[in-house]
Amino acid sequence: MTHNLRRTTTIAAMALVAGLGLTACGSDDSSSSSGGGGGDATSVTFLPKNLGNPYFDTSDAGGEKAVDEFGGTFEEVGPDTATPDAQVPFINTAAQQGVNALVISANDPTAICDALDEASSAGTKIVTFDSDTDAECRDLYISQADAEGIAKAQVDLIAEQIGDEGEIAILSAAANATNQNEWIDLMEADLEENHPDIELVDTVYGDDDDQTSFDKTAALLQSHPDLKGIVSPTTVGIAAAARYISTSEYKVEVAVTGLGTPNQMREYVKDGTVTAFALWNPEDLGYLAAYAAKALADGDIDGAEGDTFEAGDLGEYTVGADGVVLLGEPFVFDESNIDDFDF
Structure with missing residues (x-):
């Protein structure tokens, strides 16, 4: 393999x-x-x-x-x-x-x-x-992977990338996706317990559709002008968010992380849009x-x-x-x- x-x-x-x-x-x-x-x-x-x-x-x-x-x-x-x-x-x-x-x-x-x-x-x-x-x-x-570990990894990544303070949002897949919701619940608990200076201001759903996720990213940035980071626990979402930010004024200013594949994310890592992300x-x-x-x-x-x-x-x-x-x-x-x- x-x-x-x-x-x-x-x-x-x-x-x-x-x-x-x-x-x-x-x-x-x-x-x-x-x-x-x-x-x-x-x-x-x-x-x-x-x-x-x-x-x-x-x-x-x-x-x-x-x-x-x-x-x-x-x-x-x-x-x-x-x-x-x-x-x-x-x-x-x-x-x-x-x-x-x-x-x-x-x-x-x-x-x-x-x-x-x-x-x-x-x-x-x-x-x-x-x-x-x-x-x-x-x-x-x-x-x-263990759900708690997946959630903690994403929280740790975004915390490191935004200096452990500021507003973040989550761009998920479908609203009823079992794994997504479990990870989000655990991320919320981790943020509350261990990262008091990070505020989760919104969770939106891109339905694992590229264009929908792209549009949701744009809407998040318009609705939350002080946003410091986006966490997307879905490969479709993280790639769409990175694509939007890579050609926008938010590049480098707004961190993007979550779960993605190397082939999807390589260009965004190479151009500085994304620092690090996770996956199995x-x-x-x-x-x-x-x-x-x-x-x-x-x-x-x-x-x-x-x-x-x-x-x-x-x-x-x-x-x-x-x-x-x-x-x-x-x-x-x-x-x-x-x-x-x-x-």
Whole structure:
């Protein structure tokens, strides 16, 4: 794998995206498949929050790599928009097709549970990754990093970049995104407890859409003329915010950080718009999710705490409480290391 962040790096202040994307497969029925195909092959379908998101392009590519390694069949499907209702038809179709495992990043913790329950009843193993559902709605959740660590990393980054004082705002993804809201709650608590001179003046939602996030950035700067920093815990948002600020009067004056991918953020680090940001390796996240799905589908594990399974190049993992498997620590990217990564 390209740069196993889990094994080779640790975060200084603790950190990261995302949600990222690729170029899109485009329409609701878009999909790709690969892998071994015989009747005994483990079939795995990846359902990201939406297609056309660089974060999920990368994570799903990691899943496809894993499925190829263990000789299964891989398919990626998904909606164009990151809404829970848009994911339901794809869940239903996967169940009807009898896929062995569905790997999904949830757009809502509860709204898709009925569909997931039906799929589970039909024999499909349910693995969430990146963004979880309620625990009773899936078999395993593959978490990119500890939520407290992700939140603290982003707060530490913005605090350092603005001298630990001033007004900041958060540019999130969708208002009901499980992971985003958990991180924001933890960031608010960290700010209140440890950074009394930093004031969070606004939280806005770009819906993981580039243009919407770009426009929200402009609106934030107009509404809060004393703003010193923007934290965006989503790869789409941080790139859009950096793009806006890079050609504006706010460059250098307003810090931008959060969760992003090196390839998205490289030009903004090089031109001085962004000092540092965080993320885990989304390719590894998808790779681990696919191996977890295989272990479930093959009956090697049932998702109980203490279960262990092998995840190819990443080695052995252990299932934690509530069916959570932790990929590892996130990583901080800056000018000194960003050229070492390509995703």
